[in-house]
Amino acid sequence: MSPALIDGLPELDTVSFDARLPFQAKPLHGDYPPQQQRETRLALRVLAAPTETPEDSNPALLRLEAKLDLALEVSLLERHPKRPAIAPCRLGLNTVAWLDSQSWQPGQKLLLLLHPNPDSALSLWLFGVVASKQPAGESGHLLTADIHASFDQDTHLLWEKWVFRRHRRAIQER
Numbered sequence: 001m002s003p004a005l006i007d008g009l010p011e012l013d014t015v016s017f018d019a020r021l022p023f024q025a026k027p028l029h030g031d032y033p034p035q036q037q038r039e040t041r042l043a044l045r046v047l048a049a050p051t052e053t054p055e056d057s058n059p060a061l062l063r064l065e066a067k068l069d070l071a072l073e074v075s076l077l078e079r080h081p082k083r084p085a086i087a088p089c090r091l092g093l094n095t096v097a098w099l100d101s102q103s104w105q106p107g108q109k110l111l112l113l114l115h116p117n118p119d120s121a122l123s124l125w126l127f128g129v130v131a132s133k134q135p136a137g138e139s140g141h142l143l144t145a146d147i148h149a150s151f152d153q154d155t156h157l158l159w160e161k162w163v164f165r166r167h168r169r170a171i172q173e174r
Helices: 003-007 034-048 059-079 153-173
Strands: 016-027 086-092 095-100 109-114 124-135 141-146
Touching (some): 016 153
Antiparallel strands (some): 109 124
C-alpha cells in the first residue's frame, strides 16, 4: 500500500500515530469479552513499561529479560497462531482509524484486534463503536471507531503512555 493511503486516513482529534499493523475488525454481539479485556490490560502493562536500559545494566538481568520475552512470544504464538493481515491504521487516545474492505456502519459495535508490533504475537483487543465511514475507492472504506469504552482509568493511562511513546517516535523519525 502506498504511503499516501496512510495520509488519507481520517484525522483524529488527539495525539496519534500512523502504522501498518496486523489489524482486524469483527462484529461484536453482546458485551466486551472479559477474557479479551484482561489480555489487553496485561499487554498494555508490557507496552507501557519503561524501555530505557541504563548503561550499567547487569548483563545477567538483560539475558533473563530476553529469555522472558522469548517465553512470552512462544506462549502467545500457541494461543494466537493466526494473525490478521497488515493494514494501515492511525491510533489515537480515544479513536482509531483504519482501511477495511468491510463496510461497517456508524454505531456498529466491533471487536478490534491489533498486534502492536508486526513481529510479535502480543495482542490488544479493543471495544470500538464505528464513528464514521468514508469510501476509499477500490481500496475499501476508511473507518473511525471510538475506543474509549475499552479502558478503565488505569488501563487508559497505560494506553496513553504507549500512544504518546509511539507518537514521539514518529516525530523523531520524520
